[in-house]
Amino acid sequence: APVSLPVSGERLLAADREPQNWMSYGRDYAEQRFSPLQQVNQYTVENLGLAWYFESDNHLGLETTPLVIDGVMYFTGAWNKTFAVNAGNGELLWRFDPEVPRSKSITACCGAINRGLAAWGERLFLGTLDGRLIAIDRVSGEEVWSTQTTDPEQAYSITGAPRVAKGLVFIGNGGSEFGTRGYVSAYSAETGELRWRFYTIPGNPEEGFENDAMERAAATWNGEWWRYGGGGTVWDSIVYDQELDQLYIGVGNGAPHNRRIRSPGGGDNLFLSSVVALDPDTGEYLWHYQEVPAETWDYTATQQMTLADIEWQGQQRKVIVHAPKAGFVYLIDRNTGKLLSAEPYTTVTWASHYDMDTGRPVEVEGQDYDGEMAVVFPSAMGGHNWQPMAYSPATGYLYIPELDMGMPFDEISPPDYKHLKRHFNTGYHTDSGDTGQRFSQAMMAHLPKSHLLAWDVEQAKIAWKLPHPHIHNGGVLATAGNLVFQGTSDGRMLAVQAESGEVLWQFDTQNSVLPGPISYEVDGEQYIAVAVGRGGVLTSNTGRAYPTGNPNNRIMAFKLGGAASLPPFERPERPLPPPRTDASDEEILAGRALFDRFCARCHGANAVGDGSVPDMRYLEPVWHENFEAIVLEGLMEQAGMPRFDDVLDSGDVRNIHAYVIERAHEDLELRQESGWWATLKDAAADAGARVVSWFLRP
Ligand SMILES: O=C(O)c1cc(C(=O)O)c2c(n1)C(=O)C(=O)c1cc(C(=O)O)[nH]c1-2
Ligand SMILES: [Ca+2]
Numbered sequence: 057a058p059v060s061l062p063v064s065g066e067r068l069l070a071a072d073r074e075p076q077n078w079m080s081y082g083r084d085y086a087e088q089r090f091s092p093l094q095q096v097n098q099y100t101v102e103n104l105g106l107a108w109y110f111e112s113d114n115h116l117g118l119e120t121t122p123l124v125i126d127g128v129m130y131f132t133g134a135w136n137k138t139f140a141v142n143a144g145n146g147e148l149l150w151r152f153d154p155e156v157p158r159s160k161s162i163t164a165c166c167g168a169i170n171r172g173l174a175a176w177g178e179r180l181f182l183g184t185l186d187g188r189l190i191a192i193d194r195v196s197g198e199e200v201w202s203t204q205t206t207d208p209e210q211a212y213s214i215t216g217a218p219r220v221a222k223g224l225v226f227i228g229n230g231g232s233e234f235g236t237r238g239y240v241s242a243y244s245a246e247t248g249e250l251r252w253r254f255y256t257i258p259g260n261p262e263e264g265f266e267n268d269a270m271e272r273a274a275a276t277w278n279g280e281w282w283r284y285g286g287g288g289t290v291w292d293s294i295v296y297d298q299e300l301d302q303l304y305i306g307v308g309n310g311a312p313h314n315r316r317i318r319s320p321g322g323g324d325n326l327f328l329s330s331v332v333a334l335d336p337d338t339g340e341y342l343w344h345y346q347e348v349p350a351e352t353w354d355y356t357a358t359q360q361m362t363l364a365d366i367e368w369q370g371q372q373r374k375v376i377v378h379a380p381k382a383g384f385v386y387l388i389d390r391n392t393g394k395l396l397s398a399e400p401y402t403t404v405t406w407a408s409h410y411d412m413d414t415g416r417p418v419e420v421e422g423q424d425y426d427g428e429m430a431v432v433f434p435s436a437m438g439g440h441n442w443q444p445m446a447y448s449p450a451t452g453y454l455y456i457p458e459l460d461m462g463m464p465f466d467e468i469s470p471p472d473y474k475h476l477k478r479h480f481n482t483g484y485h486t487d488s489g490d491t492g493q494r495f496s497q498a499m500m501a502h503l504p505k506s507h508l509l510a511w512d513v514e515q516a517k518i519a520w521k522l523p524h525p526h527i528h529n530g531g532v533l534a535t536a537g538n539l540v541f542q543g544t545s546d547g548r549m550l551a552v553q554a555e556s557g558e559v560l561w562q563f564d565t566q567n568s569v570l571p572g573p574i575s576y577e578v579d580g581e582q583y584i585a586v587a588v589g590r591g592g593v594l595t596s597n598t599g600r601a602y603p604t605g606n607p608n609n610r611i612m613a614f615k616l617g618g619a620a621s622l623p624p625f626e627r628p629e630r631p632l633p634p635p636r637t638d639a640s641d642e643e644i645l646a647g648r649a650l651f652d653r654f655c656a657r658c659h660g661a662n663a664v665g666d667g668s669v670p671d672m673r674y675l676e677p678v679w680h681e682n683f684e685a686i687v688l689e690g691l692m693e694q695a696g697m698p699r700f701d702d703v704l705d706s707g708d709v710r711n712i713h714a715y716v717i718e719r720a721h722e723d724l725e726l727r728q729e730s731g732w733w734a735t736l737k738d739a740a741a742d743a744g745a746r747v748v749s750w751f752l753r754p
Pocket of ligand 2: 232233354
């Protein structure tokens, strides 16, 4: 293996001096995901080809951004398995398995995914789905220390990459939908000892406050929010500002989402949906900017924060550029936390604009679904989610993987709300019944779309838009070669001219791409690499790229003249369903409501699977025969399918099964039909909008 030097603070602070490496999640502390390499550029990119690929043994989703340090690539896969490969040829150097209990999948919102690693000294740091922070020796791949960062009795999980600065490893967690209270912790990289912890929202005031910031925040809440966890999880972006020596955390949504349940008397509910600046050494509060006061749509501020120095209205400013779920690009002054600009980058209906005197959004009446259903843009998936953006200082553009989509919010009236431990809690209906019907009608007027957007940061407006055929596309890389790379959900890797948005090159990846690509260099050759594998909440909840089956997930690396190829992929035969059951229409409808409530999160809305977990329409007979034992007794728990006997009984499972069989038959009949109507219906289902397929239901 190549010689590898320790990753020191000096190296991370001067990441641009080592363009051959990709040493932290966003490449440099500013998390711009801009590579200074330019061997692959707008003129040479036509010669880009596959150099190597590394294949794992499953087809669960990949959200990882690999690190490359001195010729070795490190990345995480499903269930937090961690790999080191030779970055020049993909040969495995070591593999580390933290043995995450598969039963954990029940409170992992979005599958057994993970976004990546941090490096410091001779070590890598990994956050696991069950809440551990693990230090791994970078050479041997062995565990050095491990610490539990969460209460295992609660529904916390870790999906995000740790960050590291000044000898401290920073880690947050997720799980707000299951009822948790968010916080960020800092551990010594050397010993694994906890140095500080910052909660993002107050707990029960009777138990006292951890600090003044929490006491002040508590004045913006009321009722008994702590019973529901309250939310504010920091499940993705944490950024160290090396120039101002501040740590920024992106704080998540409220739990449950419906604000009238968690804080019935109103209030801003600090620090939900806020960027909070902390002292990196002590975790002390410095300032905050709340993007969505009293958020009620799962609008998180957890999405990528990119630091940039820009000219703003004639002045040089150090800013955070942020394009979170809420649909606005925010420019926040890093010295003061003051909002400089908030302009929509996608369809937004919940707020008309920001009042620049107060820095507050002006909410549109009725959009908070108070007692009446509202169709709101963006949806709870966000106008942009965790898929990394890129910022090019060369073009001044921020490249955003956008999702132009709304959804209906149909309130569960607060007295009827029941909090379910281990399951999703939103405070609005997620079943497809009546809501679905109205949803479909509203949405046909504005079909979900997705673009790669180039956002001119200094002008605060869109420079160009590249439309994609499917929704939920991957993250972005920008390079000094005047290129932007993005993978798509329909299974292509694209190279786009950075100023114009013209597609210059593409490659068939056979499977969807979720995360951002990286670039690095080995032996004088520049590589572009990306993790390929469909999964995560975005894809499993809304639509599909492929009718059935995915190849195993892979890391793919490209270079000029690369001549490797992927093995041909034959989509598996779709097994025929068993005969229709004698269940009544009411029973099938009841099964559908339960499926939407408990199963669709992984197996897809409308039972349209995405190929990362079994597609309910194409089950082999053995799964039908054991359906109840799988759902109620945990027969497949070791494979990651949790048991549901805490919320379902045999009658429920029979109804769910009847619904699944019904869907399989509907799908079969659709395939046997021919002509434009069948094509249209199939295309609509494939477009991925649950809405569209609802609308087309008989
Ligand atoms: O509130 C939370 O704690 C939380 C956690 C996570 C996560 O940890 O992945 C997601 C979300 N929320 C979320 O709202 C969301 O849209 C989302 C998408 C994904 C993904 O990996 O595809 N994770 C999450
Ligand atoms: Ca959330």
